[in-house]
Every structure is written in structure tokens, then in C-alpha cells.
Amino acid sequence: MACSVHAGCDVASLYCGNANSSADKGYLDVSCPISQTTDTAPFDFGIYLKALQSGIVGTTDFFLKLCFCFSWALRNLSSFGVALDTSPYKWETLFAICVTLASLVLFALLIGNMQTYLQSETKKDIKRAESSTDIPLA
Template sequence: VPDNTKPLFDYGIFLDSLEIGNTRHIHFPTKLCYCFWWGLRNLSNFGTNLATSNYAWENFFAILTSITGLLLFVYLIGNVQIFIQMETTKSEKLKRKNFFNQIKQKIELKGPAIEAWMAKNGIPDDMKKEIMENINQKLKEDKDADLENLF
């Protein structure tokens, strides 16, 4: 395809190779290098605006640029993933801490009422300890204890 002339046929994806003369009889490694660059450029979207010729070193530079961009992008994705995992871990720890603080507050609020109920009904001391452990377990399971019907 001569320069500045419109071809009679639209060659589509092959037009780029035809314009730079990659279909002529040239050294095979040069063709291979350009074809590898063309495939990498179309698959990766890094360096798609780099228009290269048949010159091998120019193609190697474009390949290096594209692969470097891809590696930097992968590095960025990895760092973002690590950051998100760290934030999730911090959030889970904070939720767990808040949950145990809520349990503590519930025990502090309900403790006197439970003690009063046990004193009113004459519950023995060894049984009081078991009842309090049972209530603590129920609170950890996030269930409210029924003060009127403990058994």
C-alpha cells in the first residue's frame, strides 16, 4: 500500500502490517519481533498508542514498555488488594471489640437485676455461679436472658 493512497480494499487488522512493509521479504526475527509486539499491544492495551516500524530495537523497546506497564499495573493491583485486606481485618477487629464491649455493658446492666432475683428466690451460691456463667454464655451468643424464667 503506497503512502497517502487509499487502498481499494480495506485490509482491516492487516493494514498496519501492510503499511510498514512487514509482508515483504525481510529477516524472520524482524517479522517475529513486530508480530509479537502487535499481538502484545492488542492483548494488553498497554502501549496501544505506540506506532512502531519494522526496526527490531524499536519493537523491543515497545515490548519492554508494554511489559513494564503491565507489571506496574499488577504491582498496583497487589498493593490495593493488601490494603483492602488490612482495612477489612481492622474493621473485623473493631467489630469484635465493640461486640465484647456490648456484652460487658449488658452484664453490668443486668447483673444487679439477676442478683436481686436470685436473692429473692433463695438460690444457693454454687448454683448462682452456674446461672451467671449460663447468662454470660447466652449474652455472648447475643441472646437476651429472661429474668423471670431462667430455667
């Protein structure tokens, strides 16, 4: 849409493999701002906004991209670590991943221990009920 209203823009020049990719594309920053500080932004990037704002899409470091994506997936799969907005710095992202995974493991252990406790209490109650209904033979 931004290219169609800009004079001299060719949509084919926006593709990465195009030899004419060195053309000035400053109008895209104006038409499609990723800062989204105003409510009147012409384009909503949706789930990709955080990745665009962090600058992770511009790097070629595969490990950094993998950490960012894994951290994003963990934040969205669980409610643990939702407030951990990380920068593209890989050690910060790894730390957020470790905190999220540790909280998930601890929560799973808590649920497992609660289940074991409830099962043992249920067995005790059943044994007490059985022993109180026994009539001794004289």
C-alpha cells in the same frame, strides 16, 4: 479483482511458488494501494494494513517478524502501548515491547497491592466491630 480487469493477467501468476512470478505486477500497486490516504480505496486490508505499510511482510528476517507480531499482540491485548506505532526496526520494536510489558507488570503490582491493602483494612474493621460488642463480665 485487480487481476481480472487487467489484460493479460493470470491469477496463477500471483502465487509465490509460480515460475512466472517475474511478470510485471505494477497494476496491483495502483488497484490495491496500501497507503490508504484516500477514503475511496478499493480494498480494505483490515488488521493487515499496518504490516503491509511497515514492509515487514517483505523481509525474511524471522526475529524481526516475531518482534513485530509480538508487539502487535501486546498492543491489542492491553490498552498499554496502543499509541506506540513502531517501525520495522527491531530495536525500536523491542523497546515498545519492553515498555508495554513493564507497564503491564507495574499495573498488576498496583492491583495486587490495592487488594492486600483492602483485605487488611477489612480485617481491622472486623476486629474493631468484634471488640466493641464484647461485654465485660464483672
